[in-house]
Amino acid sequence: MAEVAVYFVRLFGDENTGSTQMRGHDLFELVEPYMGPNLSARQIVMPTAKHRIAQRIWARVVPRDAIYFLTKRALERIDPEAAHILKSRARAVCFDYVDGDLQRIRSEFADIHVCTSYAQEKAIIRLQLEGQFAPGPTCVILHNASADLTNMKSKPASSFSTAYVGTIAMTEIPEVLQSEVQIIDASSTKDFKKSLNRLSQFSLHYCFRRSKEKSDGIIKPFTKGVTAAMCSSNVITSRKVWDAEALLGSDYPYLTNDNSEEEILQAFEMARSSFGTKTWQDALHAVGQIKELTSGPALAQAFKDMSRIAGVA
Template sequence: MRCFQLSAMIRPYLEDRFDIDLLEMPDGNSPFKQVLWARRQAPSTIFVFSKAAINKLFASTVWWLRQRGSLICFDQVDNDHGSTSRLYADIQFCSSYAQLEKLRHHKRQNPRYKGEPMLLLHSYDLRLENFTPRKLDHARMVYFGDPRNAKLEAGIEKTMDVIEISESDEMQAVLPRLAGYNLHYCIRNQDIAAPLSSKPFTKGFTAAACGANVIAHRRTEDVEEFLGSDYPFLVDGDTPDEVFSMIERAKHSYGDADWLRAQSIMQSVKTRVSPKALAQQMSTALKEFGIG
């Protein structure tokens, strides 16, 4: 989904300088077919491989593309960047600031690691670009996503509505329901991530596109980067009581100074991951290589 939406997001801002297309690469069962595909590609092309494509990419395919003067970029999103050490990339796109720092540190410690870490943030679903929230006179909270990924034990789920969605093609059907909420619950279960993997703050970006505030955990990667350390609805601890307390506080703050300050912060979050911002990040990365 990332590759389809990313191309659509950046195209209006970069199409005066680049032809932007989506290509289907042969699967990972046949090195011969991939190499044949690579030899047929136009020379001096910028290839941005999605995480699904990277998983089936052969080193020989990359070699042929580079022989033809092409720039190789990996867009791993939340995959482990360490898994691509066998492949040569010019750019390793990072979909979060946390991932960017991890990769820069890894590259300093491992100079032979291939690819310059560059920022290309994740964003909200493009179908939310012109989203219009419903006007409400009180706080209404929702968890939007796969409930298995959220901290919802001990009755926490009873304080909110849950809109369950696990596949991107389900988004269109639930868009009208999202308009009825102005507070999104974004506290995840804490995963044990791979050393060079980070999850972008996608739940926060979705809320920002919906014009909603968020309740999030301070330790979640990129939360303080986007929201700031003084965002009013950050949970510090791990107990259900602390979560309940913040939910109560956020709901009762509707319309007051904290609520309005949070709204202003969320508006800035949307701007930072907007299509225009992502196009600028792509442009900045390519200019580092003398392109564009």
């Protein structure tokens, strides 16, 4: 069979957006060496939403019979007519929803629905059964870490310390723990890269979202767990965090039942008191499985699975 190209489609001028950087550039770098003899990973830029005619022309001239993997901003801003033209020329159009609102996205333009979490796949299938989402096969391609973080050589920290890696407005830290949890700003790609060399200093990552930060249509991938895995760190998080239990296992020792202060404090103290013990090491092994699942070879295999849905043997 002739080689089939998988084009990572990003919006023109959008290279600094987090989702585009992570899924349009870093994911490409991670999987490109492992795509195998039948597939080749390539990159392509789509005109912005301000230039709809240019988008339609672009769709008419892109290579035929290729697979088009549209990153979040590209799928949100593609012109409907351009999308129809692209579908008519492509082997498959794949929408990478990431954390987009499933109740608002024009999912009917996708041939394959790409999910960055198992929870998102379940949500899409449920919405399809309810007639609220376009039909079509789903495929899980778990959310990756940044290429820089994936390539970082890390080993478990030698002492107990905790970090929250993210935007402070998106979490809740009990007052009694605020002096214990170091904030590592990841509100922008630039800020995050500045902090890369600090991440391996922390043995525990604090992974709680604000209780009110939830929508029926928005399913967020467990990226904080992926970050912790790349740093050889354990995590403290809730079973209610999407994919936390699925990726860590139901018996992971530092899972809380909810975001209550009592649960968080209890789990934090358990983590502190068990540092260095067999319980801690077993937990590190569980987190390490996430690193394997989001490695370049594993993610490339997910692309091969997606491509088989599109008829690539």
